[in-house]
Amino acid sequence: MLKNLQSDISIITLNNDDNTDKKNDFSNDSSDDKNLKNNTKIDEIDSDDNVEEISTIKIYSRIRPSKYKVPNRYWIVKPEEDVLNDEKPLPKIGFLIPRSESQGLINNQKEKHEFKFDRVFDKDTKQEEIFDVVAKDVVLSVLDGYNGTIFAYGQTGSGKTFTITGGAERYEDRGIIPRSLQFIFKEIQKRTDCEYSINISYLEIYNENGYDLLDSSREAKKLEDLPKVYLMEDDENRIHIRNLASIPAVNEEEALNLLFIGDTNRVISETPSNPESSRSHCIFIITVVCKRQGHDAIRKSKLHLVDLAGSERVAKTQIGGTLLKEAKYINLSLHYLEQVIIALHEKALGKRQHIPYRNSMMTSVLRDSLGGNCKTTMIATIAVEPELIEVIIKN
């Protein structure tokens, strides 16, 4: 029996055992519910089956070009310049927040703030390089049978959607989703040992409610008109996503068309309060099914490309009503995501076992695609206009 997890939220089956190696093995059972069961090993996989990788979540940052002549309030420290630091050399980005004179001349307010990343992409970085460094490895590992997730995180207007989906004006501006689709369809042509099939889903999460963006009825005029997606849990505590379309795409063009349908629904049904800013999380899911030549067994893996809602905190005194409700949901779901990422890091270090996936719809949906040997990357997009730098530091 399936029981509802959240009052009116959202089936693709998700792994539940936090301790498992998350490579999806070949299975003879093609049903969605059984297909992703952990370690139902039916057929050997030739590559790196026995390699239990330590979970490493790579975190990158990307600076958005500014429309203004920006005063030099940020800097990038290359790892080789950071000679005093004996930890693993990583690049850093620093921000200067001048002391507020309103607090008097003598105050100890910190002015310089530095943050480490696996790599910092400066404002001139092209979309191609972002795909090559941030996404290609994750996409390749999905084709090898692992689940993977790429997040874009940052304040409103800092370039999350540009990074994940891309800009509409120039072909070279296409983002991680269209480039991943192109890469996947090219790569599966080369891999002749397996018959691949690709399915696409597109989920929007607004105020902890899930909506299916691949609705092609063209009747949606607002978010609530889209089919609602539900999380359910079965007797074995496995979580399923109900009512989310998973549509086959036989080539890149069909897959891009589905992206287009989803993005159109995203625009038409923009969240009520602020058309300028995404107040919802959007997850583009590419499911790769591989059937070995001459075998009945199939293997299924998933790539989640996540455009998170703007991360800025809104002072409670300045807003109310719908805006306050949205801000609470966004902050809470980002907080739960942060908790999961911290827990995964601690688990990789052997310090804990339990990962608190159940707290939010997003972490529940992503639970089989984070940690273990799933490849996960996050790209923090940053806008460096002075007023926005202060937002970064406060968050």
Ligand SMILES: Nc1ncnc2c1ncn2[C@@H]1O[C@H](COP(=O)(O)OP(=O)(O)OP(=O)(O)O)[C@@H](O)[C@H]1O
């Ligand atoms: N690296 C970049 N190069 C050129 N233009 C960019 C870049 N990043 C963002 N932009 C432009 O900046 C504007 C805001 O970017 P975008 O919509 O991606 O921000 P966002 O973080 O997704 O914002 P929101 O949270 O409000 O949805 C867009 O016009 C986008 O085309």
